[in-house]
Amino acid sequence: MADKETDSSGFLRAQSLTSMAQREIERLVMEGHYSPGERINENALATRLGISRGPVREACRTLAAQGLVQLIPNRGVFIRVITEEDAKSVYEVRAGLFGYCGMLLAGRITRAQLDHLELLIEQMEVAANASDFDRYYPANLTFHDFLISASGNERLVRTYHDLVRQLHLFRTRGLVSGDGMKASNREHREIVAGLASRDAQRAFKAMHDHVIAGRDRAMGAIAHAGS
Template identity: 50%
Template structure:
C-alpha cells in the first residue's frame, strides 16, 4: 500500500510539474536554444532534480525540448524548413477537422465561432496581437473539439505546441491579423452552410496562408508588447 501511495504521489507531482513547465515554455519564458538549468527549476518548484529530469524527458519526446548528451536540456530550435513541414501536416489535420464538423455542425457551434470572430475583429481594430493570438488559438481549438475526433484533436494539439512561436511570427507578417480573420470567416461561412468540401478547402488554405506569411521579412506590429509569445494559457 505504501509503495502504491508513493507511486500515486510521484505520478501526480510529475503531472503537475509537466503542466507547469510546459506552460512556461509556451508562454515564451525561455528563448529558442536556451539551456534550462535543472537546479534552478528544482528550486523554483521546490522539488528534487529527479522529477525535473523526468518531465524534461517527456517534453523532449513531445518536441518542445532537446536533450543534448553531456550538455543538458535546451529549448528546441525549429528552423523554417522544419516549421514548413509542420505547417503542411497541420493544414491536412485542420482541413479534416473542418470537413468533419461541417457534417455535424449545430447552431450552438456556429454561435460560439461567430462570438470568437467578433472578438478577434475587435483585436484587429486595435492592432493588438496580444489580444488576437489567444482568441485565434481558441478558434482553431474549438473547431477541433466540435469535430469530435479525439485522436485528430490530440495530433493537431501537439503540432500547435511545436509551432507556437512560428504561428505568432506568421500573424505579424503581411497584414496577418486582418487576413487571418477574413480567412476564419470563410471557414465559418462554409460550416454554416454545411458544405464539407468548401470548409475543408477554406481551412486548408488558411493554414497554408500562415505558412506563406511565416517566410516574409520580420515586421513590427503595434500593440505587441514584447518579443516573447503571448500567454497561450491552456493551449490545446
C-alpha cells in the same frame, strides 16, 4: 494491502508532480520566458516548483517526445530550435489535420457552436482593427482549440496540439501585423461559412488553406525582416 495502497499513492503523486512540471515548462516556453536553443536548468526549476529533480526530468522526456525540447547527452535539455524548413513541414502536416477536422465537423456542428465561433470572430475583429495582438491572440487560440476539440477525435486533438507547441518556438509576436490579423480573421469567417454550409469539401479547403496562408504570412514576414 497497505503496501499496495502506499505504492499506488506514491505513483499517482509522482505522475501529478511530473504533469505539473510539464505544464510549467510549456507555460514558460509559450510565454517566451525560454528562448529557442536555451538550456533548461532542471535543478533551478525543481527548486522553484518545490519538488525533486526527478519529475522535472520525466517531464523533459515527455516534452522531448512531443518535439518541444531536445535532450543532448552529457549537455542537458534545450529548447528546440525550429528552422524554416522544419516549420514548413509542421505547417503542412497541421494544415492536413485542420482540414480533416473541417470535414468531420461539417456534418455535425451545431448552431450553438457556430454562434460561439462567430462571437470569437467578432472579438478578433475588434482586436485586429486596433492592432491589439494581446487581445487578438487568446481569442485566436480559443477559436482553433474549439474547432479541434469539437472534432471529438482525441488522437487528432493530441497530435494537433503537439504541432502547435512546436510552431510556438518558431513564431514570434513580430510576425503578426495588423493586416495579418485582419487577413487571418477573414479566413476565419470563411471557415465558419464552410461549416455552416454542411459542405465537407468546402470546410476542408477553408481550414486547410487557412493554415497554409498562415505559413505564407510567417515566411513572408521573416523574408521581409531579413531584407
